[in-house]
Amino acid sequence: MDPIKILTANIDKPDSTSIDTYIAAGGYESAKKALAMKWEEVIQLVKDSELRGRGGAGFPTGMKWSFVPRNAPRPTYLLCNADEAEPGTFKDRVIIEKDPHLLLEGMIISAYAIGSNPMAYIYIRGEFHYGAMVLIKAIGEARAKGFLGKNIFGSGFDFDITVHRGAGAYICGEETGLIESVEGHRGQPRVKPPFPAVVGVFGGPTVVNNVETLACVPLIVKNGADWFKSFGTPKNTGPKLYCVSGKVKKPGVYEFPMGVNLKELIYDHCGGITGDKQLKAVIPGGASAPMLKPDEIDLPLNFDAVMKAGSMLGSAGIIVLDETVCIVDAVWRLSKFFAHESCGQCTPCREGTNWMESILDRLERGEGRQQDADLLLDMSDNIGGKSLCALGDAAIGPVISSVKKFRDEYLHHVTHKTCLPGTKRYRRLDMAVGAH
Amino acid sequence: MADLHPANPYAKENFPDPAKTIEFPPDAKKRFDNILTRYPNKEAALLPTLHLVQETWGWISPEAVHYVGELLDLSPATVFGVVSFYDMYDQKPVGKYRLRVCTNLSCMVSNAYDIYEHLCERLHVKPLETTKDGLYTVVEVECLGSCGTAPVVQVNNDYHENMSVERMDALLEKLK
Numbered sequence: 001m002d003p004i005k006i007l008t009a010n011i012d013k014p015d016s017t018s019i020d021t022y023i024a025a026g027g028y029e030s031a032k033k034a035l036a037m038k039w040e041e042v043i044q045l046v047k048d049s050e051l052r053g054r055g056g057a058g059f060p061t062g063m064k065w066s067f068v069p070r071n072a073p074r075p076t077y078l079l080c081n082a083d084e085a086e087p088g089t090f091k092d093r094v095i096i097e098k099d100p101h102l103l104l105e106g107m108i109i110s111a112y113a114i115g116s117n118p119m120a121y122i123y124i125r126g127e128f129h130y131g132a133m134v135l136i137k138a139i140g141e142a143r144a145k146g147f148l149g150k151n152i153f154g155s156g157f158d159f160d161i162t163v164h165r166g167a168g169a170y171i172c173g174e175e176t177g178l179i180e181s182v183e184g185h186r187g188q189p190r191v192k193p194p195f196p197a198v199v200g201v202f203g204g205p206t207v208v209n210n211v212e213t214l215a216c217v218p219l220i221v222k223n224g225a226d227w228f229k230s231f232g233t234p235k236n237t238g239p240k241l242y243c244v245s246g247k248v249k250k251p252g253v254y255e256f257p258m259g260v261n262l263k264e265l266i267y268d269h270c271g272g273i274t275g276d277k278q279l280k281a282v283i284p285g286g287a288s289a290p291m292l293k294p295d296e297i298d299l300p301l302n303f304d305a306v307m308k309a310g311s312m313l314g315s316a317g318i319i320v321l322d323e324t325v326c327i328v329d330a331v332w333r334l335s336k337f338f339a340h341e342s343c344g345q346c347t348p349c350r351e352g353t354n355w356m357e358s359i360l361d362r363l364e365r366g367e368g369r370q371q372d373a374d375l376l377l378d379m380s381d382n383i384g385g386k387s388l389c390a391l392g393d394a395a396i397g398p399v400i401s402s403v404k405k406f407r408d409e410y411l412h413h414v415t416h417k418t419c420l421p422g423t424k425r426y427r428r429l430d431m432a433v434g435a436h
Numbered sequence: 437m438a439d440l441h442p443a444n445p446y447a448k449e450n451f452p453d454p455a456k457t458i459e460f461p462p463d464a465k466k467r468f469d470n471i472l473t474r475y476p477n478k479e480a481a482l483l484p485t486l487h488l489v490q491e492t493w494g495w496i497s498p499e500a501v502h503y504v505g506e507l508l509d510l511s512p513a514t515v516f517g518v519v520s521f522y523d524m525y526d527q528k529p530v531g532k533y534r535l536r537v538c539t540n541l542s543c544m545v546s547n548a549y550d551i552y553e554h555l556c557e558r559l560h561v562k563p564l565e566t567t568k569d570g571l572y573t574v575v576e577v578e579c580l581g582s583c584g585t586a587p588v589v590q591v592n593n594d595y596h597e598n599m600s601v602e603r604m605d606a607l608l609e610k611l612k
Contacts, residue, residue, distance in 0.1 A: 075476075087540045087579040119474070126487070126524045127536075127580055129593035162474040167483055168523030170578065184475075184482035184508075186521040202476055245542035245583035252584040287541065287579075317583070319542055333544050337578055343521075426544045428553050432563050433576075 001260050003269065006231075006239040007215055008255045011098035017134055019141040022101035028147055030218035034109040035155040042113035046217065048225035050237040054091075055081055055173070055210030056286065056314045057390075058303040065207060067197035068114045074204030075117035078110055079182060081210050082124040082131070083166050083173040086286035087337060088317025091241035092211035094253050096124070096131040099215075100138035104161065106214035108152065109221055111159050114207050118150075118158035123178050126167040135163050170341040174389050175208040176200075177343065188343040189389035212241055232258030236302035246320035247274045259300035266297070266320060278323040281406070285314025287334050288394030290401035291321075311401070326419035327406040329426055331398050332360035336433065338395035349392035352383040356399055363410065365429060366417030373403045373410040452498040459503065464492045468507065478508040482518055486525055495526040523577070531566040531573040533611050536590040539576050542583035547600075551587055552576055554601045558608070571612070 010016050010025055022028070034042050047062025068076055080103065084092040095103055103122075111120050124132050139161050142148040150158045164182055171177045172187040179201045181187040200206020216238055220228050229237045240258040242265065245251045249271030256265075262284060266272065273279055281291040284301065290311040299305050306313040321330060339353040356379055359372055369375075380396035387393065403410060412420050419425050460468055471484045485508065489500045496519050505512040519525045526534075537543075537552045552563075555574045559567050566573040582588040585597035589604065596607060 084581045085579055088542055088583050089579075090581045090583050093581050119476075125581065126522075127577075127590060130595070165484065165487055166522070167487065167525055168577075169521065181483065182480060184479040184518065186517055202480075243584060245586060246545055251542075251586070283541075319583070321545065325545055330541060330545070333539070333541055337540055340578065426547070426549050427539075428549055431549075431553060431556070 001256055001264065004231075004239055004255050004257060006219065006255065007102070007212065007241060008094065008099075008253075010102065011094060016098050017100055017138060019101055019138065019145065022099070026222070027101055027218075028105055028153075030221040031105050031108045031147065032153050032155075034221045035112055035153055035157060039113050039115060042109065042221070045225055046113070046220060049216075049220045049228040050225075050235055051213065051216055051220065051228065052236070052303060053210055054212035054216075054240070054316070056086065056288070056312075058313065061209065061213055064197065064209075065110070065114050067195065068205045068207060069198065070115055072205050074202065076115050076205040077201045077207075078107060078114060078116045078120040079175075079178060079201060079206060079208045080107055080120070080122040080214055081173060081175065081178055081208050082122050082128070083170075083178060084128075084211070084315075085125055085170040085173050086288070086315045086317055087334070088245055088283065088286050088319040089243050089315040090245075091243050091253050091316065093128065093131060094241070095211055095215050096128065097134055100135050101142070102215045102218060103135075103211055104138060104142055104148070106217040107161060108147070108159060109217050110207070110209060110214055112157055114205075116159065117204075118160055120159065120161050121164045121182055122161060123164050123166060123172065123182060125172075126165050129165075132163050132165050139163070169343075170337075171343045171389075171391060174391065176389070178208055179206060186343070188345050189391075191388060232302060233300075236304055240301075240316060242301060242316045242318060244270050244318045244320065246318075247277070247322040247325070248272070248320045249274055256301075259302040259305070262292075262297045262299055262301050262318070265301065265318070270320075273320065273322050275322075279320065280323050280325060281321045281327065281330075281402075283317075283319040283321070283398070285312045286317035287319075287337060288312070288390075288397045289314050290397045291405060293405055312397075323422060324424050326423040326425050327402050327409045328360060328363050328413050329419065329424075331402045332357065332364055333427065334398045335360050335395065338391065342391060342395075346388040346392070348383045349387040349389075349395065352379055352387075352392065353395045355379060356395065363413045364425065364427070366413070368410070368414040368417075370414055372414065373407055376400075376403055450498050452502045456499050458493075458497070458499040460488070460492065464488055479510060482508060482510065482515065483522075486515075486519060490525060495529045529566070532571050533591055534573050534575060536575050536577040536580070538578070538580045538582070538586070538588050538590075540579040540583075542579075543587040546586040548587035550601055551589065551599055551604050555604065558605070572608075 043065045051061045052058045169187045172181045174189045176190040177187040196206040242254045279294045303313045335357040339357040342353045344350045383392045475481045501515045502512045505515045539548045589596045
């Protein structure tokens with residue numbers, strides 16, 4: 001399959017972030033078109049396109065929008081989720097830093113469709129300082145041309161956007177954690193139901209959409225639902241950005257119609273494994289996705305096929321691990337990440353993620369016990385489906401899949417107190433764990 | 437876990453010193469007033485205000501926590517609760533250059549720990565400590581969203597991608 005340049009059409013142009021470059025390529029015509037349509041028509045168009053959320057959950061976007069009640073007592077809000085922090089994911093950054101107006105136009109159309117109040121927020125992770133500055137500048141340019149502010153495009157719709165910077169919390173990428181953070185609180189997720197579409201930020205109906213999802217919207221309005229469905233397969237439609245990192249020769253963001261083959265992506269487009277070593281495992285959808293072994297990677301990268309294979313496409317953050325990586329070390333690092341990022345509200349996640357990290361730490365130090373692998377599975381069972389939000393479920397993904405598929409590495413750590421021969425432990429056991 | 441978060445919540449260092457009064461300088465005050473206009477209530481302006489505090493003074497002192505509470509009609513405990521939740525808000529003074537080394541999975545398998553260990557050795561600090569000359573603080577961080585150009589080190593606001601021990605040394609020469 002050949003790569004395409006649909007979402008990434010503008011990113012290589014000189015001065016790609018400028019509004020003039022964007023308008024010259026036909027930008028903001030979709031916003032004008034959508035504002036002249038009825039809001040019900042816009043929602044139906046997005047439903048027909050079968051666009052699914054690109055933040056990780058893959059929820060149908062049109063359906064999410066249709067849950068928003070009209071005439072609710074409190075104002076409706078659109079929140080753009082630019083808190084890209086899932087390990088292995090770096091696609092939203094490309095749109096934010098190189099084609100910000102695509103995102104802004106997507107937000108204008110989406111806000112109109114859901115009946116948003118005159119202010120929307122882009123929740124961008126605090127570390128993306130450069131990205132925040134690019135967005136602020138782009139918003140200024142749009143305001144200057146009357147594309148944001150009062151009576152945009154002369155349509156009678158008032159709409160403005162504020163960039164709200166996060167401050168270093170992965171859990172604020174969870175939609176209700178994000179909502180709490182916009183409200184100025186600790187970013188601790190809420191119990192659902194009620195779902196954000198009914199009660200969200202500041203008590204009103206709220207739609208939280210990922211950057212890439214919103215970036216698809218102007219293209220759908222411009223070219224139609226059938227055009228969007230011509231990419232990919234039924235229920236898995238549209239152009240898709242894939243992030244490949246880890247032990248490949250050419251890591252980076254690649255754009256394909258939804259459903260490119262994972263094996264082809266790694267070996268043909270990314271040049272294969274560094275040093276021409278053997279592949280050991282692939283994580284297809286960000287840190288939360290269960291690992292796939294080399295004999296399981298001959299599949300299309302879309303939501304349904306990867307789910308059928310026992311994993312998830314998630315944020316399309318593909319991490320490639322080769323024969324030199326110690327799986328226990330890799331899973332320890334991911335467990336440490338989840339333990340650190342757990343917001344602490346609920347016992348299964350707060351205690352469970354920390355216990356999993358301790359067990360994996362003990363295994364790495366040669367203090368593992370025979371029952372540790374099964375203990376990890378048992379613990380995962382106590383966390384999965386029992387935590388307040390999906391972080392608990394995410395944390396157990398790498399643990400369960402690695403114990404099931406690489407049990408030999410765990411057992412080797414118990415009996416031989418070292419990594420499998422030929423594999424390397426990357427962490428430094430003698431350095432204090434120092435993530436603050 | 438973190439030396440940048442004081443261990444004892446009741447320690448004297450967490451209480452504001454009544455002798456130290458603190459106020460935004462005029463340009464920061466103007467930015468604060470603008471921030472307030474963009475949110476429907478004062479509490480929602482808390483995160484941007486804390487970023488402004490950090491930009492103005494380099495860290496968030498107990499005096500700043502109380503000051504922000506007054507500005508936004510929030511109790512200092514509420515403000516402190518938010519400060520302590522987010523990784524980017526520093527509760528102790530840090531060096532002129534925060535060296536944030538990502539060691540999450542993609543960076544880890546691209547030898548990020550080599551850079552992290554080298555920095556601690558070369559600068560004679562432990563993780564999260566600041567050098568005696570006040571120039572550098574070394575911190576290990578989670579995924580920075582730049583895995584395709586791993587390993588990545590963030591120095592204050594800037595991302596430095598495709599790093600190595602050699603490139604880190606060269607960068608340190610420029611950061612004085």
